[in-house]
Amino acid sequence: xxxxxxxxxxxxxxxxxxxxxxxxxxxxxxxxxxxxxxxxxxxxxxxxxxxxxxxxxxxxxxxxxxxxxxxxxxxxxxxxxxxxxxxxxxxxxxxxxxxxxxxxxxxxxxxxxxxxxxxxxxxxxxxxxxxxxxxxxxxxxxxxxxxxxxxxxxxxxxxxxxxxxxxxxxxxxxxxxxxxxxxxxxxxxxxxxxxxxxxxxxxxxxxxxxxxxxxxxxxxxxxxxxxxxxxxxxxxxxxxxxxxxxxxxxxxxxxxxxxxxxxxxxxxxxxxxxxxxx
Amino acid sequence: xxxxxxxxxxxxxxxxxxxxxxxxxxxxxxxxxxxxxxxxxxxxxxxxxxxxxxxxxxxxxxxxxxxxxxxxxxxxxxxxxxxxxxxxxxxxxxxxxxxxxxxxxxxxxxxxxxxxxxxxxxxxxxxxxxxxxxxxxxxxxxxxxxxxxxxxxxxxxxxxxxxxxxxxxxxxxxxxxxxxxxxxxxxxxxxxxxxxxxxxxxxxxxxxxxxxxxxxxxxxxxxxxxxxxxxxxxxxxxxxxxxxxxxxxxxxxxxxxxxxxxxxxxxxxxxxxxxxxxxxxxxxxxxxxxxx
Numbered sequence: 001x002x003x004x005x006x007x008x009x010x011x012x013x014x015x016x017x018x019x020x021x022x023x024x025x026x027x028x029x030x031x032x033x034x035x036x037x038x039x040x041x042x043x044x045x046x047x048x049x050x051x052x053x054x055x056x057x058x059x060x061x062x063x064x065x066x067x068x069x070x071x072x073x074x075x076x077x078x079x080x081x082x083x084x085x086x087x088x089x090x091x092x093x094x095x096x097x098x099x100x101x102x103x104x105x106x107x108x109x110x111x112x113x114x115x116x117x118x119x120x121x122x123x124x125x126x127x128x129x130x131x132x133x134x135x136x137x138x139x140x141x142x143x144x145x146x147x148x149x150x151x152x153x154x155x156x157x158x159x160x161x162x163x164x165x166x167x168x169x170x171x172x173x174x175x176x177x178x179x180x181x182x183x184x185x186x187x188x189x190x191x192x193x194x195x196x197x198x199x200x201x202x203x204x205x206x207x208x209x210x211x212x213x214x215x216x217x218x219x220x221x222x223x224x225x226x227x228x229x230x231x232x233x234x235x236x237x238x239x240x241x242x243x244x245x246x247x248x249x250x251x252x253x254x255x256x257x258x259x260x261x262x263x264x265x266x267x268x269x270x271x272x273x274x275x276x277x278x
Numbered sequence: 279x280x281x282x283x284x285x286x287x288x289x290x291x292x293x294x295x296x297x298x299x300x301x302x303x304x305x306x307x308x309x310x311x312x313x314x315x316x317x318x319x320x321x322x323x324x325x326x327x328x329x330x331x332x333x334x335x336x337x338x339x340x341x342x343x344x345x346x347x348x349x350x351x352x353x354x355x356x357x358x359x360x361x362x363x364x365x366x367x368x369x370x371x372x373x374x375x376x377x378x379x380x381x382x383x384x385x386x387x388x389x390x391x392x393x394x395x396x397x398x399x400x401x402x403x404x405x406x407x408x409x410x411x412x413x414x415x416x417x418x419x420x421x422x423x424x425x426x427x428x429x430x431x432x433x434x435x436x437x438x439x440x441x442x443x444x445x446x447x448x449x450x451x452x453x454x455x456x457x458x459x460x461x462x463x464x465x466x467x468x469x470x471x472x473x474x475x476x477x478x479x480x481x482x483x484x485x486x487x488x489x490x491x492x493x494x495x496x497x498x499x500x501x502x503x504x505x506x507x508x509x510x511x512x513x514x515x516x517x518x519x520x521x522x523x524x525x526x527x528x529x530x531x532x533x534x535x536x537x538x539x540x541x542x543x544x545x546x547x548x549x550x551x552x553x554x555x556x557x558x559x560x561x562x563x564x565x566x567x568x569x570x
Contacts, residue, residue, distance in 0.1 A: 008316045010289010010448040015473065038449030039287050039480065041473040079336065079376050100357055100375035139480060140487045142420060142452035167289040167448055168315040170412055170419045174370055191534055192294065192318045199316060202414045207370065220528065222535050244501075247526075251471035251502040 002161045003274055004180040005214075008196025008203075010167035012186045013216035013240070017270075018164035019045040020256050022130050024267040029159045031131035035176040036166040037120060037147040040134050044253040048125035048132040056135065056150040057116035058099040058143075063090045067111035074103035074112060095142055120147035124154065131156075144172040152176070160271075169199045174207070181278045183211040184237065184270075189221035194228055201234065210277060214270075217242035237273050238266065279434050280563045281427075281442040283312070283458050283490075286467045287477025289448035292497040293467050295530050296555075297445040298322045298539035301404040303556040307441040309402065310430035311409040312423045312457040314395065319445045322539055325400030325407050333410065333425065335394030335418030336374040339367045345386035352378035352387065370415055394418055397426055399433065406433050420452035427457065441563070450484050458484070462566050463491045465521065465559070469498045470505035475512075482518065493519050493562055495555055498526035521562060522555025524548070 005018040015034075019042050022032035034042040061074070061083055068090055075084045082096035083103050094117045104112040120137045135151040137144050144166065152175075155161050165176040177183055183204055187197040197213070204211040213229055218239035229236050240246070240256075249259035257263045284293045284300075297319060301309050311319040339360075341352070346365050353361045356378050360371035367378075379389040394417065397410035408430040410422050427444065434442050444461070447453040458464050464485050468478040478494075485492040494513050499506045506523075513520050524530075525548070533543035540548055 009318070010316075012290060038451045038454075039289075039473075039477040041288070041476060044472045044476060077376065077380060079374060098373050098375055100373060100377050101355070102375055102377040105355060105377065105381065137451060139450060139483045140455070142455050144449070144451045168419075169414055170315040170453075171417050172449075172451065173315075174415045178370075190531055191321045191537070195318060195321050196316045199414065206415050221531060247501055250473075251469075251505060253472040 001278055002155065002163060002180045004163040004165050004177050004183045005186060006165035006173060006177055006183050006200060007167055007186045008169055008200035009187065009192055012188050012193060013214070014186050015041045015045065015164055016250060016256055017184060017186055017214055018042060018162050020263065020267050021271060022162040023128065023255060023257060024264055025160055025271060026129040031133065031156060031159055031161050033151050033154070033161060033163045034134035035148045035151050035163055037135040037137045037144050037151070038166060040136055042164050043134055045255050046127040046130065046132055048127035050123045050125035052124040054122050055118045056120040056122055056147050058097065058119050058146045059101065059114040060094040060097045060099060060117040061092050061103050061112045062115040063092070064111045064113065065089070067109045069109055071108065073106050073108060077102045077106040095140070098143070119143065122147070122150050145175045148172060148175045169203050173203065177207065177209060180209055182274050183209050184214050184274070185211055186214045186216055187225055188217045189215060189223065189225045191224065194224040197225060198228065201232065212237040212277065214238045214240070216240050238270050279440050279442060280462045280566065281431070281444065282559065282563065283444040283446045283461045283464045284467060285446035285454060285458065285464050285481055286448060287450065287481040288474045291467045291469045291474050292530070294318045294322065294445055295534065295540060296465070296467050296495060296497070297443060299541050299552040300443055300556060302539045302541040303553065304441055304443065306439050307405055307443050308430050308434040308439045309405060309407040310426050310442060310444045311407070312426055312444050312453070313447040314410045314412045314419050314422045314426065314453065315447070317409055317411060320409055322534065322537060323402040323404065323407060324537060325398070325402045325409065327398045327400045329399040331397055332393045333395040333397050333422050334391045335416065335421050336392055337376065337389050338369060338372055338374055338392040339376065339378050340388045340390070341365050341367055342386045342388065345384050347384055349383065351381055351383065355381045374417070395422055397422065397429070399429065406437065408433060420456035423447070423453045423456035450480050454484065455488070458490050459488050461490050463493055463563065465493050465495055467495050467497055468509060470496065470502040470509060472505070475505065475509060482516065491566060493521045493559070495522045495524065496520060497524045499523045501526040519562060521558040522551065524551050
């Protein structure tokens with residue numbers, strides 16, 4: 001079962017929910033995937049022993065200058081302007097390349113092969129029985145989706161997989177939530193939180209994914225999110241109050257279930273609530 | 279004209295609240311919201327939209343079922359698993375690369391421009407603002423970010439404004455790269471949490487990678503004073519100026535609930551902190567030479 005923790009707005013508590021949920025399930029067969037590869041933070045709370053690391057590559061074109069006749073067909077078919085003929089040579093811009101393979105298929109001289117271009121790192125480790133996989137996008141690389149895909153390739157069947165998603169509503173989020181059995185949307189009761197929850201709900205509905213809401217810092221703001229969820233028939237599965245001690249524990253990288261042990265039962269219950277809905 | 283982009287790496291550290299306060303302090307600025315997939319600045323500034331335009335971000339393949347002979351070539355050449363067993367294009371999976379289109383022997387696949395969102399030129403109580411809304415689950419956010427920035431720059435030049443304030447997206451990927459490339463400076467909003475510090479270090483590297491000077495503002499300083507002093511030491515060591523510090527104060531959230539910027543809300547000591555930030559930023563920006 002794949003449970004993904006997502007949100008429209010950043011900083012609402014995705015990582016808190018994902019890491020604590022994974023840790024209370026440690027006696028079961030559980031894995032935690034950090035797919036927020038642009039700003040991965042789950043490892044700070046899990047403190048895993050990392051024992052496996054590999055580079056994530058995409059395929060980018062490589063030109064055989066002997067064979068190339070500078071005809072420009074490759075540039076014509078590339079929708080991303082990632083390849084072009086400049087004077088007497090063909091130039092490739094790997095950071096623009098989407099690795100669609102179009103240019104190598106189109107080249108009439110078979111002068112284009114593909115080579116690996118590194119875009120990120122994948123690390124795997126264990127923390128108290130949780131199988132932990134995290135991806136990191138290289139600085140300066142634009143596309144997160146290949147790294148997210150590589151992390152998700154490690155999803156094991158017959159396992160409880162908890163996925164920490166990136167914020168937003170565009171391609172990295174879509175790539176992450178796709179294939180989830182249930183999505184928990186974490187938000188806060190503020191105008192920004194409500195606005196971005198609304199967007200995240202639209203993504204869930206467009207992708208036909210079952211979802212529920214976790215309201216973090218639930219007593220901090222106004223009742224906009226509560227009213228929205230009521231009107232839209234969206235279940236709020238968990239409310240976590242605004243407390244300075246919770247914020248302080250978070251700041252130090254301490255799990256909520258360690259700082260406030262009563263949260264162990266609360267996260268167990270959250271898991272059972274999700275399980276019942278899948 | 280100078281361009282300052284507010285970023286953070288980690289989301290929720292206070293980018294938009296900082297930008298809103300700066301917008302009310304700067305009297306001669308154009309504003310741009312480049313967090314196009316979860317834009318929030320308009321929630322604070324309630325812009326009056328003057329001009330609304332479509333954003334054509336790319337193209338999308340569509341299979342004409344009467345021409346399709348189910349030969350399977352499109353499914354073989356597509357690297358994004360975007361063509362179903364029943365020869366329909368999965369619009370969410372489609373990257374818009376067009377490889378299926380020109381490999382189809384029956385010319386059964388059309389490839390038309392796709393509207394991926396909308397962008398707006400608006401008036402706000404603090405001046406002109408350019409903002410956008412990327413369509414739900416759409417791609418090409420980087421392209422839309424570039425468009426918003428370019429339109430905002432044009433507007434600033436036309437109206438003789440000397441500052442462009444840009445609210446940036448979280449993360450380090452394509453929308454952030456599109457938001458900071460060629461800017462005069464980035465202002466990184468960090469909070470004293472291990473997560474935010476980790477992500478700040480990544481965006482500092484990103485700013486250096488693209489040769490954009492980085493300045494720091496520490497939000498929620500008293501949430502964890504040990505980590506706040508660690509950030510200070512780190513920034514000194516890295517020669518990164520700290521342009522301001524803001525205490526942990528729920529009045530920032532209360533202002534948001536009133537649809538106000540912090541400068542419009544009646545907490546005088548908070549206002550003083552933001553005024554200090556603005557004063558320092560003005561000095562910093564005046565010292566930056568335009569490089570382009």
